[in-house]
Amino acid sequence: MSRAAGWTEVGAQWDLDADGRFRLATITDWLPATTPPETQLRAVLGNAFDRWTAMTSAFARGRLFASRALLRAVVADHLGCDDSEIGIHTEPGRPPHARRHTAPAPVAISLSHTGDTLAVAVVNSGTVGIDIEASDRPIYTPTFAAAVAHPRELAQLAHLEPGERNTALVALWTMKESVLKARGTGLTVDPRRICVGLPTRDTASTTRYVAAPDGHRTRVATTTQHGLRISAAHNWRHHA
Template identity: 30%
Template sequence: MPAVELVHADGPGGAWATSVSTAVREGRTVVLHCLVEEWKAPDSPELSLLLGREHRRYASTRHPACKDRFVASRRLIKYAASAVLGVSPWTLELAISPGGRKYLRGCGWLGLSLSHTGDLLVLALSATGRVGADSEALSRSMCNPALVRRVCTDAEMEALGDLPAGERGRAMLRLWTLKEAYTKAIGVGMRLPFREFGFAVDDDRAVLRDAEGAPAHPVEWEFTTHWIDADDSYVVSTAQTRSPGYRFAD
């Protein structure tokens, strides 16, 4: 079985819930993906109960697309977590740690990482250690030389330069999402300069390197990349550790 399982969560009550619950409980990281349209919902007493303290944030959001994305992301998180935990989604409370990491109160053993780009939502769930996920549309251009110099290590820039010109954009997006996923997983976000670490990539796997291009130690991280076709084409990367007994929060 794959260490990371990709699942399309097409709305509440879907057959996906059983496969997600089984995979997480068996120690696999699950990456759920969906479109905002599949999870958005109008305001209602039921939604207010589901959002809890976050309903105030929802009510103060003015842009309709932002409101839809916010609701869709919270419904996705709570319905997915409820499938794993075997509880009602209305009993779950989402919180944010001082470092900015999202977690569910009282469920510190369940790691989660949320990403969105355009109309795509991505949620990674893991019960075995730290997890991070990031996504980008393949239509996004990131081959600006100044950006490449700011984001990539010397070894990564050399590897990009060795590729045919038509493949560099896709490769750069992969590196970007891998770096975002890793910094989310360790809880620092973009406070860690992206040139201070890098990746050697091969097929759908990647190996963490230091700024000089040498293997990073200890070798405890697993990285994967998936390519998704939904309303657009996307790249989704994940970072995860295997640390039995690890707790994200209490």
Template identity: 35%
Template sequence: MKSVQVSWARSADAHEGLPALLDPVERARYEATVDPATRNRFLVGCALSRRILGELLGVPPEEVPLRRACPTCGGPHGKPRLAVPAGYDFSVTHSGDVVGVAVCRGAEVGLDVEEAGTALDVDAAARTALSPRESAALYALPPAERKPAFLRVWTRKEAVLKALGVGLRAPLRELEVSAPAASPTVLAWPDLLGDHPGTTLTDLTVDGVHPAAVAVTTGVRTPS
């Protein structure tokens, strides 16, 4: 597996000096966000990623060249990427107060975290996101264990989709991962995404309670 640098912060780390690090697209989104908690998460995520990438590239954080392009509409709200061929990919995630950034060189990377205390209707979420085999594994567990088990599976799926840059547009039930207690791996790919044999998954836990996952993909084999 390629080496991945993962860094964590808190939305409470936001301060008045950070907006100066944002580019015009980021600043416009930041200023247009009304909810203070969402504003702070976005600000900290942008600032943390810029500081890490700036150190790697040897430039000030505010000068890190980024681009965003939605693969569907071309708008400036897709997965952020470096606008220069430096060989680094990165992924930003946040849930509740937790903000994370993963950076990898020579491969695509996706990072996801879910706050353990988040309100969740496990039954409804499972119907939307889990394959029949994943659902069977979930409901074989005692009721008290189902929420953390679902969040573990969810972080794996979202990390993979973020590494591929497709987000939640992909059919979640067709992207199948291993059972929560098993070593993390992708078992089945949606036809829409093709097959990505070079993908690896790693489970993480933040502060001992919040499930997270990082995915790295180095190759693609599209369907014939």
């Protein structure tokens, strides 16, 4: 727990081969009581300021602001500096990154939102992806499963009792999204091409490697906490 209870640690059992921080937070905990002045908005939002300005939904604006404020704080905490030294850079459909103003290289970060919850990740090396969904979100249909699962994963799902398939597919889906975020592609890559495999039924937390034909190795972990399925992936260039 901490910075004034502004976040909760996740993934204590994960072994992702990277020094990283994985945290959950509630949007309202990262919102100021009143809209900050433009200088502060620009400092927190970075290049997402124009996106924030164009938004008409108060919820969307609040979520965007809160996510950037949280990311800055988590990166600053990780690097041991002040939030004001951190800038967040994002482009639609691209992985976000953070930069300490005095540092030459960016820091890999990732972000996910569902409902009023934010999940963020930062790692020292390689790239990272994080994804969250409500554990009981009803997503299982044979059509959706066939659209996102690798043939081996479909076979694993078919072996489960019908009542277990939704929970398993939520886990699988978040693991895949975290892998695709860590690889920086998002859903521009067909998720059926990535075989992650269902998490083992008897453990709440799983960590495993995902094979990749592209010279990268990805390690993915998943767990449940606060009614959420939380998955994270770490990716680094494999020097054969």
